Amino acid sequence: xTMTAExxxxxxxxxxxxxMAAALNRALADALSQDETVLVFGEDVGTLGGVFRVTDGLxxxxxxxxxxxxxxxxxxIVGTAIGMAMNGLRPAVEMQFDAFxxxxxxxxxxxxxxxxxxxxxxxxxxxxxxIPYGGGIGGVEHxxxxxxxxxxxxxxxxxxxxxxxxxxxxLLRQAIECPDPVIFLEPKRRYWxxxxxxxxxxxxxxxxxxxxxxxTDVTLIAYxxxxxxxMEAAEAARQDGRSVEVIDLxxxxxxxxxxxxASLRRTGRAVVVxxxxxxxxxGAEVAARLSEQCFHYLEAPILRVAGFDIPYPPPKLEQHxxxxxxxxxxxxxxxxxxxxxxxxxxxx
Amino acid sequence: MTFLAxxxxxxxxxxxxxSDRFLPSEIPMALLDPAGRVLPxxxxxxxxxxxxxxxxxxxxxxxxxxxxxxxxxxxGRLAVYPSAxxxxxxxxxxVLALRPQDWLFPTxxxxxxxxxxxxxxVEALTLLRGDWHCxxxxxxxxxxxxxxxxxxxxxxxxxxxxxxxxxxxDTVALVMLGDGGTSEGDTHEALNFAAVWKAPVVxxxxxxxYAISVPLSKQTAAPSLAxxxxxxxxxxxxxxxxxxxxxxxxxxxxxxxxxxGDGPVLIEAITYRIEAHTNADDASRYRDPAExxxxxxxxxxxxxxxxxxxxxxxxxxxxxxxxxxxxxRAGELRRRMNVDSExxxxxxxxxxYAAQTPALARQARELAEEIDRAEEQx
Numbered sequence: 001x002t003m004t005a006e007x008x009x010x011x012x013x014x015x016x017x018x019x020m021a022a023a024l025n026r027a028l029a030d031a032l033s034q035d036e037t038v039l040v041f042g043e044d045v046g047t048l049g050g051v052f053r054v055t056d057g058l059x060x061x062x063x064x065x066x067x068x069x070x071x072x073x074x075x076x077i078v079g080t081a082i083g084m085a086m087n088g089l090r091p092a093v094e095m096q097f098d099a100f101x102x103x104x105x106x107x108x109x110x111x112x113x114x115x116x117x118x119x120x121x122x123x124x125x126x127x128x129x130x131i132p133y134g135g136g137i138g139g140v141e142h143x144x145x146x147x148x149x150x151x152x153x154x155x156x157x158x159x160x161x162x163x164x165x166x167x168x169x170x171l172l173r174q175a176i177e178c179p180d181p182v183i184f185l186e187p188k189r190r191y192w193x194x195x196x197x198x199x200x201x202x203x204x205x206x207x208x209x210x211x212x213x214x215x216t217d218v219t220l221i222a223y224x225x226x227x228x229x230x231m232e233a234a235e236a237a238r239q240d241g242r243s244v245e246v247i248d249l250x251x252x253x254x255x256x257x258x259x260x261x262a263s264l265r266r267t268g269r270a271v272v273v274x275x276x277x278x279x280x281x282x283g284a285e286v287a288a289r290l291s292e293q294c295f296h297y298l299e300a301p302i303l304r305v306a307g308f309d310i311p312y313p314p315p316k317l318e319q320h321x322x323x324x325x326x327x328x329x330x331x332x333x334x335x336x337x338x339x340x341x342x343x344x345x346x347x348x
Numbered sequence: 349m350t351f352l353a354x355x356x357x358x359x360x361x362x363x364x365x366x367s368d369r370f371l372p373s374e375i376p377m378a379l380l381d382p383a384g385r386v387l388p389x390x391x392x393x394x395x396x397x398x399x400x401x402x403x404x405x406x407x408x409x410x411x412x413x414x415x416x417x418x419x420x421x422x423x424g425r426l427a428v429y430p431s432a433x434x435x436x437x438x439x440x441x442x443v444l445a446l447r448p449q450d451w452l453f454p455t456x457x458x459x460x461x462x463x464x465x466x467x468x469x470v471e472a473l474t475l476l477r478g479d480w481h482c483x484x485x486x487x488x489x490x491x492x493x494x495x496x497x498x499x500x501x502x503x504x505x506x507x508x509x510x511x512x513x514x515x516x517x518d519t520v521a522l523v524m525l526g527d528g529g530t531s532e533g534d535t536h537e538a539l540n541f542a543a544v545w546k547a548p549v550v551x552x553x554x555x556x557x558y559a560i561s562v563p564l565s566k567q568t569a570a571p572s573l574a575x576x577x578x579x580x581x582x583x584x585x586x587x588x589x590x591x592x593x594x595x596x597x598x599x600x601x602x603x604x605x606x607x608x609g610d611g612p613v614l615i616e617a618i619t620y621r622i623e624a625h626t627n628a629d630d631a632s633r634y635r636d637p638a639e640x641x642x643x644x645x646x647x648x649x650x651x652x653x654x655x656x657x658x659x660x661x662x663x664x665x666x667x668x669x670x671x672x673x674x675x676x677r678a679g680e681l682r683r684r685m686n687v688d689s690e691x692x693x694x695x696x697x698x699x700x701y702a703a704q705t706p707a708l709a710r711q712a713r714e715l716a717e718e719i720d721r722a723e724e725q726x
Contacts, residue, residue, distance in 0.1 A: 079534060
């Protein structure tokens with residue numbers, strides 16, 4: 001172990017209060033210092049440190065050849081990252097906002113996701129595309145999209161989203177180490193949420209969901225920006241006498257069937273919550289695959305609490321769009337608790 | 349070489365002097381006229397005799413490969429084949445100028461170039477045969493996988509070349525595109541990134557006059573495709589793309605210059621697609637046969653043969669020997685392509701991720717069971 005690594009290990013072992021943005025910054029810094037093939041680039045990520053300051057100080061520490069600003073062109077950011085990865089580097093690039101990633105869509109879906117398959121594994125693309133996503137920050141149009149379903153629908157991509165600062169650190173480190181391309185969705189309204197935690201590279205596993213809170217009556221499935229909302233809702237429900245189990249998916253693709261199915265088979269009821277529009281959304285896949293695997297354990301249909309099927313609303317109206325604690329509690333109420341026939345059937 | 353004087357990009361916007369802002373020659377630069385006679389050129393250096401002979405040999409092999417591939421589509425052995433007949437000077441001239449460590453980023457029309465680079469012809473035709481993968485290992489001959497989206501490979505080439513610079517490796521990426529591809533956004537982003545990064549990339553535009561059916565006049569209002577590079581601060585030249593000596597000399601100079609750290613180069617090579625877009629296309633719907641005849645008179649293969657014969661570097665026996673070798677290779681390709689390829693459906697699930705996910709393992713199992721049931725019922 002080198003001096004620096006030792007110092008980092010000691011520092012990392014001590015719980016500290018850290019925001020998600022700082023945890024992500026730390027993950028990038030640690031990856032850059034431990035693997036010289038790691039690169040960070042994108043729009044304003046160098047001198048400025050990113051519009052959310054996630055890359056703050058990295059260019060100064062690691063130099064302009066490893067952390068640098070690019071011209072303003074997202075397709076080329078992803079496309080050149082592909083060429084760099086073909087030549088042995090591990091780029092972790094930033095799309096400045098969710099909707100600004102769309103110009104890169106062809107590169108992501110037709111090449112990033114498929115080159116490994118197209119070359120029968122000869123070409124690996126260990127690329128991370130960091131995308132700040134979702135609303136709740138008073139952003140204007142094109143700055144608040146929840147675009148996860150576009151990516152989860154594409155085979156060959158991994159899609160990951162952290163709900164807490166310590167997960168943000170661990171998942172980003174693992175995403176950078178991962179041989180597959182990873183779409184790393186950062187819930188921007190949680191950038192400044194704090195957690196007192198030990199930042200540990202191995203504290204969580206990139207493709208496994210986690211039970212954030214144990215419960216017996218309902219499984220509440222959340223990810224990214226809605227994890228904190230789900231935890232609040234679970235606490236509020238406790239006061240109503242309902243025991244809610246909260247699952248933070250972390251990996252949207254691949255989906256951790258094992259953890260979620262085990263929970264739902266225990267509780268018999270589930271609600272999935274996300275900011276993205278409901279129609280054709282990620283929650284539909286969650287509800288469908290859980291119904292297929294847990295049908296005989298279900299006491300009620302799996303419900304979705306999602307954004308409306310509208311373009312993301314302006315800042316003054318976004319509170320009506322985002323899934324709230326109340327809306328989640330309302331969903332709990334609609335889980336057919338009064339249906340005694342199932343109870344009778346179970347008791348016989 | 350004067351035509352590749354470096355562009356100064358530290359003095360504010362754009363290039364330094366007046367000469368940096370325009371093409372070195374508005375007339376396509378050439379070394380040989382259509383009859384194979386030497387043209388005076390102050391810009392290009394005539395390649396040595398051994399290079400010219402190898403250009404000729406490879407063009408003959410390439411043309412025969414191309415016509416064999418077209419024939420294989422008619423026999424149902426290839427799903428589709430986009431011919432590059434008439435473009436041999438670009439296909440071969442560019443590839444022969446590459447050094448072993450350099451990379452080729454081809455389009456779907458560049459099978460001839462891929463084979464000239466050393467890729468096994470059957471592997472090169474894998475995708476067009478209708479398989480799900482590109483056939484060859486890109487790292488064996490430094491040839492990026494073929495695929496059908498256009499111009500998306502330009503940014504890959506820039507990334508690979510820039511990575512080489514970061515790693516301190518002497519590698520140049522040559523990316524091929526056509527006149528149609530210059531309208532795609534990725535081409536512009538790639539030119540811009542390459543110029544800003546001074547990435548060692550050579551953009552070779554084979555301007556063959558048509559993007560399937562759409563003629564150049566409907567593709568661009570620019571004075572030339574080479575002018576598109578000028579706006580990005582990329583040194584750009586226009587050459588006669590049916591002159592193999594000029595293509596080789598220009599690509600060779602561009603690679604040396606890019607490797608020396610002088611930044612990217614764009615080459616517009618004026619050429620012509622003699623065949624239809626693919627075997628599935630009907631070119632008579634959009635172009636006059638007289639136009640094709642006029643371009644046949646500018647044929648790159650007979651042009652170089654005339655030149656070499658005139659110089660006494662090639663005689664009838666040598667021509668016959670090369671043609672016989674081309675025939676042998678075509679026969680070999682025919683024989684190998686007439687064997688049905690074995691496709692394993694399980695492979696479709698094998699390379700989606702580095703390690704197969706549980707969900708994909710399950711789906712692969714389900715498909716295998718379905719196939720087994722179907723076979724039992726037969």
